[in-house]
Amino acid sequence: MIKLRKYTALTLCAFILAGPVVASADEYDQKIAEKDQKIESLQETEKSAEAEKALLETEVANVEAQVERILQEKAEEEQKLSELTAKIQDLQAKIEKRDQKLKEQARNVQTNHDAVTVMNAVMESNSIGEAVKKTVAVSTILTANKNTMEQQTRDKEELQKLEKEAEARLVVINEKTAELKSKQDKLVQTKLDQQVKINEIQASIATEQAEKDKFQKQKEEAEKKRQEALKALEEQRKKEAEAREKAQAEAEKQAKAAAEAAQKAADEAAAQQAAAQTAQEKSEAEMAALEAQRQQQQAEQQAQQAGSVTDPSASGVPSTNPGAGTPATNSSGWGSPLSIGLVVTSPFGPRVDPTGLSGTQHDGIDFAGSAGTPIHAAKSGTVIEAQYHWSAGNYVIIKHSDGYYSYYMHMNAAPSVGAGQQVSQGQVLGGMGTTGNSTGVHLHFGVSTGVWSGFVNPAPLLGI
Known part of the structure; x- marks a missing residue:
């Protein structure tokens, strides 16, 4: 009976311990489903961010193409500017030469009192032919000086025009270059920011996936423990059935032996009572009958006990209250590199x-x-x-x-x-x-x- 009650208590304990394991597995299923939803949402966000990044890359490529064109235009403008600079330098050289020639002529006029005039040429001539020749020569010199002055003026005006044109071209080139560089820098920064965003999303996905994998592993461990508990329960049931059969057979054997002994005692008491001749013998026979009755009652009690062997409600069940374990502390000796917490x-x-x-x-x-x-x-x-x-x-x-x-x-x-x-x-x-x-x-x-x-x-x- 004691063994039977022990088996029954262990069986009920197995049921109690198996219950939370099943509930825990269901709880992990819910957590895994939540992680799947988060991962799916993050993956959609990642796709959107990747699409935005692709658009930015296209825009950056377009801007880079524009920069390339502007750089080509800049090179052409710089070539034109170089040509203008060469032309300016050539004009400046010509102007300087004319200036030098005009200065020399002015000095000659100041130092030579015989000024070159048509009147002087005629007065100093010895004949009409010589006067005509000198008059033509003087006219030619004066015309040449006049043409030189006029060309000098035109070249100076052209020089000023070219210098202004060169300055304007240089301003346009610098403005376009600065504008496109600013736009390019902004797009590149935006692209980098988008990549950072994508990296953060991927890090979140990795974190959620790691959490999901952890829950999946915990679920598998919980399911494994559940199967082990069910297996132990089945083995316990077999042991309980064997013990019950053994106890039943032993009780029936004891009841049968008690009934046979009681019947034998009753038969002997009856025989003694019938054969008694004296009051003393009769009294002894009554005592023997009472003893037989007592043995009969004891046999009936044993039979009742044998019938109650299969009733589990007769067994006491110890209560269980498993304590919660405390997590192990990190004893590696390493500290955090940041005092703000690790993200x-x-x-x-x-x-x-x-x-x-x-x-x-x-x-x-x-x-x-x-x-x-x-x-x-x-x-x-x-x-x-x-x-x-x-x-x-x-x-x-x-x-x-x-x-x-x-x-x-x-x-x-x-x-x-x-x-x-x-x-x-x-x-x-x-x-x-x-x-x-x-x-x-x-x-x-x-x-x-x-x-x-x-x-x-x-x-x-x-x-x-």
Whole structure:
């Protein structure tokens, strides 16, 4: 009977423990469905953002084509400007020569008192023929001087016109170049902002997918525990049935033996009573009859007990109250590189290249923050590098006593520590920025087993 009650209690405990497992599996199904909805919504947003990015890329390409045309026009205008400059220089040379010639003629007139005039030429001639020749020569000289002055005036006016035209062309070229460069810079910045938005959406999708995978794994574990509980329940039922059959057979055997013993005692008492001749014998016979009656009653009680073996309500069931476990604390010895909390924008591992120069394998974790936010040493150690790199920007590498190296990249200015310096955990190394190959303000935090090699996922070390 004791064994039977123990089996029944264990069976009911199995039912109690199996119930929450089933409920937990259903709960995981609901959580997985919610994650699927979020992922689907984020993927639609990503498609929209990608479409916007494609339009921006088309617009950027058009602007770049315009810039190319303007640059061609600029080159042509600069060629024309060069030609104008050469022409201007040629006119300036001619004007200077004429100026020099006119100055020399003026000096000659001032120093030579015999001024060249038609009247002088006639008066000084010895004959009419000589007078005619001198008159023609003097007229020719005067006409040449007049033509020279007129050409000088025209060339100076042409020079002023060309200089104004050259200045106007240069102004137009500079205005077009500045306008298109401004538009190009704005579109490129818009494209980069769109890529940052897409990266954030992809990071959210990755986060939601990771949560979904976690719930899926938990659901599988819950289902596994449920199957194990059902299997244990089935085995318990078999043991219970076997124990019940065994107890039933034992009770029936004991009842039969008791009934046979009672019947035998009753027969013997009756025989003794019939054969008694004296009062003493009669009294002994009555005593024997009472004993037989008692044994009969005991046999009936045993028979009743044998019939109640299969009644589970006769068994006591212990109550269960499992206690809740407490999660294990992170004992890696690593601290957070930021005091504002860690918001992951790009996790460790494969990803879409955000700039075209970073590659598809992300060797660290990107954390969000604002420009100038203090960056702290995640663990004490020795600074082995603190400088600028075209890709990492302003960065610091620290070597730790456990063989790891930690990386802090894209600082807004030169690090506040230097190579060879000992730093303690939590010491400020610099401020968050976006220097180097970066699309926005963030901290790239990495951990490796060698200098620029053997990168590992920092998340477990940081407890995230």
